[in-house]
Amino acid sequence: MDKVPDDIKSYMMEAYQLASRWSLPNNRGDHTNSKSIPLKSVAVIGGGTMGRGIAMAFCMAEFETILVELNDQAVENCKKELEITYAREKSFKRLNDSKIEKLRKNLQITTDFHRLQNCDLIVEAVFEEMKLKKELFTKLDGICKKSCIFGTNTSSLDLDEMSSVLQNPTKVVGIHFFNPANLIKMVEVIYGSHTSSEAVATAFEACRAIKKLPILVGNCPAFVFNRLLGVYLNQSQKLMYEYGYLPHQVDKIVTNFGFLMGPLTVADMNGLDVMEKLKKENGWPASDFEKEVWKQKRYGRKTNRGYYKYDKITHKKENDMEMEQMVREYSSRAHPSIQILNDQDAINFLLYPMMNEGLLCIEEGIIDHESLIDIMFILGFGWPVATGGPMNFGRQQGIEKVANTLIFWSSLEPENRIYQVAQTLRKVDKKHFSSKL
Numbered sequence: 001m002d003k004v005p006d007d008i009k010s011y012m013m014e015a016y017q018l019a020s021r022w023s024l025p026n027n028r029g030d031h032t033n034s035k036s037i038p039l040k041s042v043a044v045i046g047g048g049t050m051g052r053g054i055a056m057a058f059c060m061a062e063f064e065t066i067l068v069e070l071n072d073q074a075v076e077n078c079k080k081e082l083e084i085t086y087a088r089e090k091s092f093k094r095l096n097d098s099k100i101e102k103l104r105k106n107l108q109i110t111t112d113f114h115r116l117q118n119c120d121l122i123v124e125a126v127f128e129e130m131k132l133k134k135e136l137f138t139k140l141d142g143i144c145k146k147s148c149i150f151g152t153n154t155s156s157l158d159l160d161e162m163s164s165v166l167q168n169p170t171k172v173v174g175i176h177f178f179n180p181a182n183l184i185k186m187v188e189v190i191y192g193s194h195t196s197s198e199a200v201a202t203a204f205e206a207c208r209a210i211k212k213l214p215i216l217v218g219n220c221p222a223f224v225f226n227r228l229l230g231v232y233l234n235q236s237q238k239l240m241y242e243y244g245y246l247p248h249q250v251d252k253i254v255t256n257f258g259f260l261m262g263p264l265t266v267a268d269m270n271g272l273d274v275m276e277k278l279k280k281e282n283g284w285p286a287s288d289f290e291k292e293v294w295k296q297k298r299y300g301r302k303t304n305r306g307y308y309k310y311d312k313i314t315h316k317k318e319n320d321m322e323m324e325q326m327v328r329e330y331s332s333r334a335h336p337s338i339q340i341l342n343d344q345d346a347i348n349f350l351l352y353p354m355m356n357e358g359l360l361c362i363e364e365g366i367i368d369h370e371s372l373i374d375i376m377f378i379l380g381f382g383w384p385v386a387t388g389g390p391m392n393f394g395r396q397q398g399i400e401k402v403a404n405t406l407i408f409w410s411s412l413e414p415e416n417r418i419y420q421v422a423q424t425l426r427k428v429d430k431k432h433f434s435s436k437l
């Protein structure tokens, strides 16, 4: 953190401390009076993008780790993908031969659910479908020991509904890893109405053991990180289909601002099908442009085309003329209400609504402090540290400016949920104007 300004450094240190002093509402328990169950054996269900990374993280931290897949074909695929990851990690010098050998030997991949009988913690990472996750928990309830804590890596689904199928719903806790889960240091720990403080303490302990920073958040659709991320991705798509920015132009503006990757490269990397499932499962609106992208099965890197196209052999990213034509067609029919004249306007268009969404999360009691949101984006999303995260960026810009802008945008698009202005901003705006009278 050498080049990080001192004030941001102390802001981040404060966030670390705040994160460790977690407490559940209504005196349901906190970090001082809640104990983790002893953790020795961990299982991950689902060996897809996330499950593989989560299992690697546990296995590298010397936990007995079992990864359960659907069938033999899925097990083979999982092993193949793990080998690709090992090779990539080796090329970046993050893994050496002996560590890879250890992973090959110790990470047990199976289809046999009965091997989970003695597990202390299970993290499910199957598809983002409520029905499937409920069926899985019902099955696990009949197999696992009573003390086993059930973690879910869901990106968006209601923990209360998911845990309702269990004899003891207090054992369910959200443990939401970020992609790639073996590398990213950030985890959202989510509590539902019934989650016990023991389950939260266990999730915190597990995260610390694998050297990740857990942050406690409440249960709401998409939780905190994905709520803000969803707003950012929606706005970045809008830059294309309303304003005619091409994917590489949107990404360039954002990397010039300091991000390691632009939003559309990130979307392609994470898989556009993830957002499709998220939106469909939660009944959230999608633009016609986005629906067309899904219809064409442009799911990003995994299908070799998304907002960009990818060489089938080298996987190299290239601009996609067909996508660019689609952007031109949609934007030529659009009548945007908000004016964007330059790159700074485009950045504000992307980032101000994120601050607004963060304030809404705080007002709804989903998360306690702005700095916790900021550290989530710094550690979890490669947010340029010098600007201190989405909330701090808004404050650096001037909260009155953000408030005025959002209120103006909401007057132009009153039906747009993204511009439903947080009370905190409305109050700032009133104070600002009354002090000028």
Ligand SMILES: NC(=O)c1ccc[n+]([C@@H]2O[C@H](COP(=O)([O-])OP(=O)(O)OC[C@H]3O[C@@H](n4cnc5c(N)ncnc54)[C@H](O)[C@@H]3O)[C@@H](O)[C@H]2O)c1
Pocket: 045, 046, 047, 048, 049, 050, 051, 068, 069, 070, 074, 124, 125, 126, 127, 128, 129, 132, 136, 153, 154, 155, 156, 176, 177, 178, 179, 270, 271, 274
């Ligand atoms: N991809 C991301 O960026 C990301 C980030 C955070 C959280 N998540 C969440 O993690 C979960 C998994 O997402 P993913 O992207 O890894 O999905 P994925 O499609 O890559 O993998 C899901 C895996 O689950 C397996 N599976 C399905 N049903 C199963 C069952 N009954 N038993 C055992 N295995 C089963 C499938 O065979 C598949 O390999 C979802 O809830 C998703 O919302 C995803």
